[in-house]
Amino acid sequence: MPPRQRILRHATVTRTERISPQLIRLTLDSPDLVGAELPFTDHYVKLLFPPPDAPYAHPVDPEQVSAEFPEHPPMTRTYSLRHRDTIRGTIALDFVTHGDTGLASPWALQAKPGDRINYFGPGGAWRPDPSYKHFILAGDEAASPAICAALEELPEHADATAFFEVADRSAVFEVPQVERVTIVWLFRDGAPYGHKLAQAVRATTIPTGRTSWFVHGVAEMIKDLRRYLFVERTIAK
Ligand SMILES: Cc1cc2nc3c(=O)[nH]c(=O)nc-3n(C[C@H](O)[C@H](O)[C@H](O)COP(=O)(O)OP(=O)(O)OC[C@H]3O[C@@H](n4cnc5c(N)ncnc54)[C@H](O)[C@@H]3O)c2cc1C
Numbered sequence: 001m002p003p004r005q006r007i008l009r010h011a012t013v014t015r016t017e018r019i020s021p022q023l024i025r026l027t028l029d030s031p032d033l034v035g036a037e038l039p040f041t042d043h044y045v046k047l048l049f050p051p052p053d054a055p056y057a058h059p060v061d062p063e064q065v066s067a068e069f070p071e072h073p074p075m076t077r078t079y080s081l082r083h084r085d086t087i088r089g090t091i092a093l094d095f096v097t098h099g100d101t102g103l104a105s106p107w108a109l110q111a112k113p114g115d116r117i118n119y120f121g122p123g124g125a126w127r128p129d130p131s132y133k134h135f136i137l138a139g140d141e142a143a144s145p146a147i148c149a150a151l152e153e154l155p156e157h158a159d160a161t162a163f164f165e166v167a168d169r170s171a172v173f174e175v176p177q178v179e180r181v182t183i184v185w186l187f188r189d190g191a192p193y194g195h196k197l198a199q200a201v202r203a204t205t206i207p208t209g210r211t212s213w214f215v216h217g218v219a220e221m222i223k224d225l226r227r228y229l230f231v232e233r234t235i236a237k
Contacts, residue, residue, distance in 0.1 A: 001134050006120040009033070009045075009137070010059060011091070013115040016108075019094065019191055020173035022141055022166070024108050025082065027092045028117070034089040036122075041215075043124035045091070046076040050102040058107075059116040065163060066208040077104035077184055081122060082145035091122075094145045126214065128154050135160035136236035138225075140193055143216035150214060151176045161204065165197040165217070194221025206235075 011028040019025050030197055048060040054072040062074055067127060083092035095108035107117075128150055135158055137147045147162055154160055159180040166172060168187045175183055186196040198221045213235070215225050229235045 002044065006031040008062065009034075009121070011117055011119060012092070013111050013117070014113055016113070020166075020171050021142075022096055022171050023144075023173055024095045024097055024111075025092055026095065026108060026111055027083075027090060029089060029109075030091055031089040033084070033086050033091065033122075036086050038081070038084050038086055038122060038124070040124035040127045041153050042126040042146045043081040043122040044078050044146075045081065045093070045119040045121040046078055046123075047104060047119045048074045048076055049107065051075050051103075055166060059118040062063040062119065071080075075103060076120065077102075079104070080143075080145040080149070081124075082149060084122075090182065096141045112182055126150075128158065128160075129212060130158070131210065132213040133158055134207040136163075136201070136206075137161070137214045138163040138197055139164075139214075139216040140165045140218070141167075142198065144173070144175070146216065147214065148175050151178050151181055154178060160209075163197055163200050163204075165194070180192065194218040194224075197221055198228075200225045201225055206233065211235075231234055 006163060009030055009032040011030040013026050014029050015027040017025045024087055048059055051058055051072055055069055060074045065074055079093045081091050082094045093102060097109055098105050100106045135149055137160060141149050144164055151162060161182045163184045163186060165186040168189050186200055188196060194217050197217060
């Protein structure tokens with residue numbers, strides 16, 4: 001099978017907003033998305049960055065870079081679509097800001113209206129399936145955009161519990177207020193990423209009706225919860 005072709009798209013920052021001490025929301029115009037089919041709540045984009053010390057800047061055109069600077073290939077970072085509007089061609093991305101290391105966090109911290117960035121995508125594969133009665137969603141700050149997007153598109157007859165693990169009490173941010181949804185905040189307060197989340201999911205009562213799970217975060221927590229759900233609780237995959 002030939003490799004799937006990646007589509008290069010273009011975006012321009014129109015708004016920056018701090019939504020918590022750790023999270024910055026960037027709204028971007030991406031006219032390429034007008035009329036696009038984006039049916040999922042876990043859609044994500046692969047933002048293209050010049051590597052450190054690259055002799056080129058944003059917006060990155062990978063073909064041009066490969067022709068002119070093959071020794072400095074662009075780097076990608078993955079971000080979920082918190083909002084998508086395919087009528088206007090706009091998206092919103094929530095960035096965890098973790099200081100001046102890396103590429104995406106420093107870029108988001110300094111972004112201002114008019115800044116341009118290219119990306120591949122959006123990819124995506126999951127949305128709340130209306131054949132389920134219950135949803136359990138769990139993740140840390142980086143998973144929160146996809147979880148919030150899912151809460152906004154919950155089937156009318158379904159209920160959900162959403163676990164959000166954040167640094168501490170001051171890190172709570174606004175999440176969709178949806179009837180039938182229970183929000184549980186978990187504060188790391190210095191504990192390793194994923195520990196409190198895994199404990200809370202293990203302690204939750206599993207509903208008796210058909211239940212769908214969306215759990216995202218650090219690899220150890222995912223491994224632990226996969227074992228819990230699929231081996232210990234023998235939930236069907
Ligand atoms: C499908 C998918 C969707 C994602 N969606 C989002 C999203 O919507 N929002 C989001 O913020 N992230 C999201 N992520 C995670 C994000 O892609 C990574 O955190 C990314 O590596 C950050 O890039 P960076 O250049 O800022 O830092 P990197 O260059 O990757 O890392 C630099 C340093 O920062 C640390 N670091 C990186 N990320 C974090 C973090 N979240 N918290 C604390 N320290 C960190 C690293 O351990 C490293 O020490 C998603 C990942 C996937 C796979």
